[in-house]
Amino acid sequence: MTGVARNRVLDWIKTNLFSSPFNIVLTFLLLFVATKLLWNFLDWAVLRAVWGGDAETCRHGAGGACWAYVRDKARYVLFGHYPYEQQWRPQLFVAIFFLLSLLTQFKRFWSKYLTAAWVVLPLGAAGLMWGGFFGLTHVEMEEWGGLPLTLALAFLGISASYPIGIVLALARRSEMPVIRALSVIYIEVIRGVPLISMLFMAAVMFPLFLPEGITISKVVRAQVAIIMFASAYMAEVVRGGLQSLAKGQYEAADAIGLSYTKKMVFVVLPQALKAVIAPTVNTFIGLFKDTSLVFIISLSDLMFTTQASLQDADWLGFTVEGYIFAAFVYFVFCYFISFSSSRLEKELKV
Amino acid sequence: MHYDASGKGIGISSLWRDVTKRKYTIQVLVLVGVVVLFSVLINIASDSLQKQNIASGFGFLAREAAFEIGETLTSYSAESTFGEALLAGLLNTMLVALLGNFLAVIWGAVVGITSLSHNLLLARLARIYVDTLRNIPLLLQLFFWYALITEFLPAIRDALNPVPNVYLSQRGMFFPMPEWGATHGWALVALLVGGIAAIFLYRWQKLRQQHTGQLFPFYRVAAALLLVPPLLAWLIGGAPVELDVPVLQGFNFEGGLALTPEFLALSLGLVLYTGSFNAEIVRAGIESVKKGQKEAAVSLGLSRSQALRLVVLPQAVRVIIPPMTSQMLNLTKNSSLAVAIGYPDLVNVANTSMNQTGQAIECIVIIVFVYLSFSLMTSAFMNWYNHMTRLVER
Incomplete structure (x- = not known):
């Protein structure tokens, strides 16, 4: 290291960590506490942890984390009651989502083929999980669970609520008072109530409003509730984008004689939606986390399978390990979404 | 044509x-x-209601509920009506919402300011906290805290006793409370009088400053106004110090103030989760004030703390308040997750009533009505606030 480089490092340390006597004390205190906490955690999670065996091995272990529990339960937590030997199907489902999200990261892959793949492949994978062709056994939707269900609820929720939200936002800024009023009522009522009450509606109230003889499965009803809920929030985000646009853009589009549809599709929306990428993604992340609420109406999503795995009489008492595993899965997805959004913003140079 | x-x-x-x-x-x-x-x-x-023999309407509210509620602020018992049960649930929701929001705003401000600290380590730790909690579902966090309290705290016999007379066990937290007497009532009245006097003092000193430019040490005098009268009332009343102390009797503590594991887990989860969102709002708000504002204030001769208090914060608050109110509303709505860990909030009680009576539509209408009025009141406040703090341009 040259003298200049060393000085730069020392300067950096001095300005960022030791700028005043108070900061010196604070830095050392924090270092001490943080290392101690980190060390305790590593000691529990790595050094004294039990990595294999059964519950008894864990109970007679060194008192560390019982990852044997996660090893034993991971397949159930991730794929629920889906027949064990057939679980390559939901695994493929999850893998397809991974692959598509990964490809979407890079601008050079963006094409109509990728868009088509986003429509066709998840549908195909869902068909694969459904089965009933090419000698694949049919698996009832009630047996789908865990991560694929969470992903499906979130993916369909996002892809349906985005366009509906745009329509609602445009309706809220419409010149027609009736359309505007209906849109305002819808958005404000939905945003005013908790998601749980919407899910209760889906679970116990929707069936009352269906004509006799028609039944819709609870998963679909919950999906509809999630879409209705998320649309209202999306609408407000999009409205923010519409408002942020300079008035001249609207006027210019009118001046060159564009119709309403053309004005919106080619001039207003591309700019408005680009301006609100960050809040849009925050809404998506919120929706992804909110899918966990379907647990309360007993749909077997990731949250539900996690809770159910903790009830196993053979493995009682490893709650923390179970929750850490579930939290890790949720965290990875949410962090990935927000990471991609900041990349997207850079790619589009907002 | x-x-x-x-x-x-x-x-x-x-x-x-x-x-x-x-x-x-x-x-x-x-x-x-x-x-x-x-x-x-x-x-x-x-x-379909007719076919299932469910009488629609709110008549069921007057019928006997016949279920117990774990903790209430009212004198509710299983003989009370559904209406009273729902009221007890509503009060529980309001309790969690008020306490939770109060703490979440303070906690959010602390973490938000911390994440702007000049000490990089401190700022980074605050960022890690915010990023972690924001990316994990609240429901999972509630389950986690609830499990931590009910499974990892000692049984009631071996309750932790960190401070004398404060106990922490898997059955919750137990505090001593002052034995309520007439003196405490008078102290409360004195506090109220002091508070009103402080409000008038604030208006007077502001007017005087506008007319004469003279500064008045308002905060110190106001603190004295709030502290001294209640203290005097308490001393005149003979300075009662009797405490209602929790005592282990049989299988539980008697006396004092008890906080159940459900209440603790729900409040803790809501405050830490919403606090991480509030922290982001506070950070963004302070960062939104242009550096020139602070520099201009300092070059006018204001001290650093005056610059922060009189120039930076008033502008930051204008940016902070609107998203912060929507977070307060979120916390209130999220308190309905109480149903998952068994805290008897409005949604939980309504859910039980729904299962017992089959009056799904009515119960959901009540939930929607209550939360909707919360949010309408909040947006009314927001509009008023925006009107009050709008930029008055020439």
């Missing part, structure tokens, strides 16, 4: 071809569509 000389459309097709008429056509069609849809749905629903 369906156009007359002035270019206006005539005839039936003009309802769609004429731009001005089309607007009315669309609105009428949409309105008719909505009305038809709703009347069809209501018809189907009343049919």
Whole structure:
């Protein structure tokens, strides 16, 4: 290291960590506490942890984390009651989502083929999980669970609520008072109530409003509730984008004689939606986390399978390990979404 | 052709071809569509209710509930009515919402300011906290805290005793409370009087400053106004120090103030989760004030703390308050997750009532009505606040 480089490092340390006597004390205190906490955690999670065996091995272990529990339960937590030997199907489902999200990261892959793949492949994978062709056994939707269900609820929720939200936002800024009023009522009522009450509606109230003889499965009803809920929030985000646009853009589009549809599709929306990428993604992340609420109406999503795995009489008492595993899965997805959004913003140079 | 000389459309097709008429056509069609849809749905629903022999209406509110509620602020028992049960649930929701929001705002401000610290380590730790909690579902966090309290704290016999007379066990937290007496009532009255005096003092010193430019040490005097009268009242009343102390009797503590594991887990989860969102709001708010504002204030001769208090913060607050109120509303709505860990909030009680009576529509209407009025009141406040703090331009 040259003298200049060393000085730069020392300067950096001095300005960022030791700028005043108070900061010196604070830095050392924090270092001490943080290392101690980190060390305790590593000691529990790595050094004294039990990595294999059964519950008894864990109970007679060194008192560390019982990852044997996660090893034993991971397949159930991730794929629920889906027949064990057939679980390559939901695994493929999850893998397809991974692959598509990964490809979407890079601008050079963006094409109509990728868009088509986003429509066709998840549908195909869902068909694969459904089965009933090419000698694949049919698996009832009630047996789908865990991560694929969470992903499906979130993916369909996002892809349906985005366009509906745009329509609602445009309706809220419409010149027609009736359309505007209906849109305002819808958005404000939905945003005013908790998601749980919407899910209760889906679970116990929707069936009352269906004509006799028609039944819709609870998963679909919950999906509809999630879409209705998320649309209202999306609408407000999009409205923010519409408002942020300079008035001249609207006027210019009118001046060159564009119709309403053309004005919106080619001039207003591309700019408005680009301006609100960050809040849009925050809404998506919120929706992804909110899918966990379907647990309360007993749909077997990731949250539900996690809770159910903790009830196993053979493995009682490893709650923390179970929750850490579930939290890790949720965290990875949410962090990935927000990471991609900041990349997207850079790619589009907002 | 369906156009007359002035270019206006005539005839039936003009309802769609004429731009001005089309607007009315669309609105009428949409309105008719909505009305038809709703009347069809209501018809189907009343049919299926009749078939299931469920009497619709709110009559069930006067019937006996016949279920227990774990903790209430009212004198509720299983003999009380559904109406009283729902009221008890509503009060529990309000308790969690008020306490939770109060703490979440303070916690959010602390973490938000911390994440802007000049000490990089401190700032980074705050960022890690915010990023972690924001990316994990609240429901999972609630389960986690609840499990931590009920599974990892000692049993009631071996309750932790960190401070004398404060106990922490898997059955919750137990505090001593002052034995309530007339003196405490007088102290409360004195506090109220002091508070009102402080408000008048604030107005007076502000007017005086506007007219004469003289500064008044308001915060110190106000603190004295709030502290001294209650203290005097307490001393005059003979300075009672009796405490209602929690004592282990049989299988639980008696006396004092008890916080149940459900209440603790819910409040802790809500405060830490919402606090991480509030922290981001506070950070963004402070960062939104341009550096020049602070520099200008300092070059005018204000001290650093004056610059922060009189120039930076008032501008940051304008940015912070609107998203912060929406987070307060979120916390209130999220308190309905109480149903998952068994805290008897409004949604939980309504859910039980729904299962017992089959009055799903009515119970959901009550939930929607209550939360909707919370949010309408909040947006009314927001509009008022925006009006009060709008930039008055020349």
